[in-house]
Amino acid sequence: MVLTVQAAKFFGHGSGTQTVAKMFAGLALSMAAVAGMQSAQAQTTVKEGVLTVGTDLTYPPYAYFDNKVPAGFDPDFSHLMAKKLGLKADILDTRFADLVLGLRANRFDMVASALYVTPERAKQIDYVPYLKTGSSLIVLNSSKASPAVPADLCGMKVSTIKAASWTPKLTAVSDTTCKEAGKQPIRIMEFPTSPEALLALKSGAADAMMEDAAVSHQMATEMKDDIKVTSNGLIYPIVIGLGVNKNKPELRDALSKALADARDSGEYQALLDKYGLDAPTAQEIKDSLAPKQ
Structure with missing residues (x-):
């Protein structure tokens, strides 16, 4: 009985009637649940621990190579989003016309490549708006x-x-x-x-x-x-957005939260100022997705 009470105190339980076997069984179930959550998170991205990003690196100032290293607003922004998600960004150079096709084929997790938000594209992919141009x-x-x-x-x-x-x-x-x-x-x-x-x-x-x-x-x-x-x-005038697969709403929502966090921290505005770009207003985002009459 002493062992049961000590174990209960060790695991933070108030009742001395719980047996060690029951507590370890509960702990095992909790660990299994956590493992399941981690597995689900890992399956959200193409590669575990990595945010794979499709970008056309022939498009300065948005995206280009600087000494063979991806540079520009979109690579910088992608690294910022990945950091907020606890991931590492991997930028894949892809021609613009193939970006949406590659995204839908699950070649990458998101597109960050001055991708204009249009009602037509919104039928194929989801967006996280972050710029206007x-x-x-x-x-x-x-x-x-x-x-x-x-x-x-x-x-x-x-x-x-x-x-x-x-x-x-x-x-x-x-x-x-x-x-x-x-x-x-x-x-x-x-x-x-x-x-x-x-x-x-x-x-x-x-x-x-x-x-x-x-x-x-x-x-x-x-x-x-x-x-x-x-x-x-x-x-x-048009809004630019991150492109995300429609079958990954959890990633879209996580990116939206990451953008909000970056906005609150001032990191997002610092990037905008660095490249002389502007954020879209809520009305501009709404208008960009409205079917044209």
């Missing part, structure tokens, strides 16, 4: 054209990265605005990467280029002797 227009310094809005692109060859959210919108402008004005259509030239689209512009194969605003201004700053941004403000 828009697009800009670029031409050669030697160009006589100075397009400020999409309607100015009628009759021009426009290069862009493949699967960009603005491509259907440009097509709509071409089919309606250009046609109604009696102008030639916009010839959209899609390329696997942004650098290839830029090369088409610089070589003269394209008359203009449409690109994310932050990327456009980075390009124009680095190549100010060759190209310039001609649009003012953001064209097609």
Whole structure:
């Protein structure tokens, strides 16, 4: 009986009537439950202890290689999210057009690659919104054209990265605005990467280029002797989100919590300030997911 009471005190129980066998049985059940939870957590990600992230590393300032190491806002943000989740981030360089396909095929746990939030994509994947941006227009310094809005692109060859959210919108402008004005259509030239689209512009194969605003201004700053941004403000303002598989709501919720924690700690704002980017408002997030009329 003394052993039973001592064991009860050791395990924090108030009753001396509980036997050692019962207490150890309860402890075994508790340990099994914890092990089950750890197993479930491990199965949440593609690799245990790792947050595997799909990113197109040809897209500065969002994502690029710096001495063969992933750099830019999205890799930095991915490492921050992984830290908040107690995981290690593994960045997989993947072309933009293949990111959603790779996510749905379970190649990675999330996409962090300036992925625009659209109602169409939201039917395929879940989002954790974390940035806002828009697009800009670029031409050669030697160009006589100075397009400020999409309607100015009628009759021009426009290069862009493949699967960009603005491509259907440009097509709509071409089919309606250009046609109604009696102008030639916009010839959209899609390329696997942004650098290839830029090369088409610089070589003269394209008359203009449409690109994310932050990327456009980075390009124009680095190549100010060759190209310039001609649009003012953001064209097609839009929210950017982390892409997560719809069959992993627990990971989506964990990332949302990690973002909230990073916001409260000031780490998120520090990253935004570092790259000159902005967070979306609640209304902008709501609007980005609303079906377009």
